[in-house]
Amino acid sequence: MPLKNKIEELKKRKEEALQGGGEQAVAKQVAMGKLTARERIIALLDEDSFNEYDMFVEHDARDFGMDGKVLHGDGVIIGTGTIYGAPVAVFAQDFTVAGGSLGSMHARKITKIMDYALRMRIPIIGINDSGGARIQEGVNSLAGYGEIFWRNTLSSGIIPQISVILGPCAGGAVYSPALTDFVFVVDKISKMFITGPEVIKSVLGEEISQEDLGGARVHAQITGNAHFYSESEFECFEQIKKLITYIPWNNNRKARKFESKEPKTVFNISEIVPGDPKQPYDVRNVIRAIVDDSDFFEIQEMWAGNIVIGFGRLNGETVGFVANQPMVMAGVLDVDSSDKAARFIRYCDAFNIPLCTLVDLPGYLPGVDQEHAGVIRHGAKLLYAYSEASVPKMTVILRKAYGGGYIAMSSRHLRADFVFAWPGAEIAVMGPEGAANIIFRKEITEAESPEEMRRQKVEEYKEKFANPYVAAAKGYIDTVIEPEETRKLLLHALEVSSTKVADRPFKKHGIPPF
Numbered sequence: 144m145p146l147k148n149k150i151e152e153l154k155k156r157k158e159e160a161l162q163g164g165g166e167q168a169v170a171k172q173v174a175m176g177k178l179t180a181r182e183r184i185i186a187l188l189d190e191d192s193f194n195e196y197d198m199f200v201e202h203d204a205r206d207f208g209m210d211g212k213v214l215h216g217d218g219v220i221i222g223t224g225t226i227y228g229a230p231v232a233v234f235a236q237d238f239t240v241a242g243g244s245l246g247s248m249h250a251r252k253i254t255k256i257m258d259y260a261l262r263m264r265i266p267i268i269g270i271n272d273s274g275g276a277r278i279q280e281g282v283n284s285l286a287g288y289g290e291i292f293w294r295n296t297l298s299s300g301i302i303p304q305i306s307v308i309l310g311p312c313a314g315g316a317v318y319s320p321a322l323t324d325f326v327f328v329v330d331k332i333s334k335m336f337i338t339g340p341e342v343i344k345s346v347l348g349e350e351i352s353q354e355d356l357g358g359a360r361v362h363a364q365i366t367g368n369a370h371f372y373s374e375s376e377f378e379c380f381e382q383i384k385k386l387i388t389y390i391p392w393n394n395n396r397k398a399r400k401f402e403s404k405e406p407k408t409v410f411n412i413s414e415i416v417p418g419d420p421k422q423p424y425d426v427r428n429v430i431r432a433i434v435d436d437s438d439f440f441e442i443q444e445m446w447a448g449n450i451v452i453g454f455g456r457l458n459g460e461t462v463g464f465v466a467n468q469p470m471v472m473a474g475v476l477d478v479d480s481s482d483k484a485a486r487f488i489r490y491c492d493a494f495n496i497p498l499c500t501l502v503d504l505p506g507y508l509p510g511v512d513q514e515h516a517g518v519i520r521h522g523a524k525l526l527y528a529y530s531e532a533s534v535p536k537m538t539v540i541l542r543k544a545y546g547g548g549y550i551a552m553s554s555r556h557l558r559a560d561f562v563f564a565w566p567g568a569e570i571a572v573m574g575p576e577g578a579a580n581i582i583f584r585k586e587i588t589e590a591e592s593p594e595e596m597r598r599q600k601v602e603e604y605k606e607k608f609a610n611p612y613v614a615a616a617k618g619y620i621d622t623v624i625e626p627e628e629t630r631k632l633l634l635h636a637l638e639v640s641s642t643k644v645a646d647r648p649f650k651k652h653g654i655p656p657f
């Protein structure tokens with residue numbers, strides 16, 4: 144056959160493969176308000192940068208009517224491309240082909256691109272839209288999931304792994320995303336659950352919609368499984384592209400450096416934090432007053448709002464911010480906020496992103512609910528993550544730093560490299576009221592006017608301990624600074640610590656309180 148004809152044949156084969164699950168299935172996908180798998184990849188990557196591999200892969204299943212059934216690309220598209228010039232590997236499940244269900248060849252395509260990403264040390268982005276294990280392929284599907292999970296774990300901390308949930312993700316389909324670093328969900332489109340409504344109904348007799356069981360809001364607000372929430376697929380892709388600008392390609396690199404830009408003047412750092420320690424405020428405005436161009440990219444914004452995490456830049460360099468949020472539950476630490484911060488700290492540490500911690504909290508949340516929910520175990524994750532992190536660690540105590548909260552929030556004792564405190568900082572074992580009630584109980588109850596005595600003792604305690612100078616006198620704080628000096632000092636701290644060495648004794652790995 145002449146080459147010309149062979150080229151024609153190639154074109155024809157490609158055209159067929161590009162049809163995915165066919166007109167009807169594509170129409171159903173569109174009717175659900177979803178893009179097709181290929182459209183998603185094109186929208187996400189730089190123009191004309193996508194190269195597809197394994198387009199002609201075919202499944203080899205024979206049972207339950209699979210013999211001879213054509214499943215184009217076996218329901219998943221894989222390839223490589225770029226985002227703002229940064230190389231990425233990508234796979235997108237095609238729900239129009241057998242519901243994007245995962246058979247053995249489908250799994251082999253995903254593991255092939257995962258292996259490629261790890262070998263090339265580039266980020267991998269998985270777009271998930273799948274009915275889970277392909278029921279007709281039995282244990283071969285389960286084996287496929289196992290191979291994916293194993294690779295997720297192997298790649299963890301070496302290359303960034305990003306999951307996008309753009310359809311139903313049932314059964315095994317949710318566990319690979321759960322093992323990755325960042326999970327993106329879209330309102331009304333994303334669904335994640337282990338067992339679907341039908342199973343729940345038949346086993347438990349309970350009726351629940353897919354949305355209420357595991358919709359985008361459920362995972363962005365209640366479970367914390369999702370890191371980014373958006374209203375549309377296009378908004379979601381913009382978020383992913385932005386994230387890619389903040390993180391390095393792999394753990395041997397630094398994130399890309401941008402031009403430094405001063406923060407916007409609308410964020411006046413001296414006027415954000417009220418003097419009264421009981422008054423709330425939005426700590427994100429303090430971050431905006433510090434970072435380049437006041438641009439703060441928040442992560443898990445809708446979950447565990449009492450702690451704020453996200454990326455900003457200082458002098459063009461990516462920094463991970465962790466800050467107590469006095470606007471939500473006075474910024475206390477609890478089970479969820481400890482989990483949220485601890486995981487982020489480990490991410491930053493793995494990917495050479497310096498950490499900046501802003502402290503203003505009354506301590507850990509007391510109560511039976513928290514104790515029984517395991518606040519000891521979860522709270523310990525935060526101590527572990529900060530202690531273990533060897534990237535440059537800078538801490539600014541804005542106002543309150545009481546009790547365990549003082550230690551946990553990147554204190555000198557957990558090896559912060561720089562600890563600065565504002566003049567209004569109060570560093571004590573607990574708040575002055577609680578402290579006075581305990582240590583002066585006798586004097587207060589025996590006084591002629593107990594209320595007056597309590598007031599006096601609270602003042603006395605405040606005078607003595609509720610300031611930064613006792614800690615500064617011990618060198619636990621490096622310097623007490625005016626709020627306006629914060630950015631300048633942080634830029635300097637970052638510069639000085641760019642060659643930081645933090646040697647640790649060899650170990651296979653630690654045993655964090657998972």
Ligand code: HXC
Binds near residue numbers: 276277288315318339
């Ligand atoms: C084979 C599947 C499939 C699956 C969907 N399809 N899921 N084929 N295996 N797991 C097929 C359907 O038969 C249908 O084919 C097409 O995909 C579209 O599916 P619909 O049901 O028409 O779509 P929709 O109404 O939108 O519902 C989507 C859904 C539902 C909610 C995902 O299909 C569903 O509940 N699927 C099963 C989910 C599940 O229980 N998966 C197994 C999990 S066990 P046709 O030919 O009619 O178009 C698992 C174990 C791994 O994953 C555990 C590892 C730890």
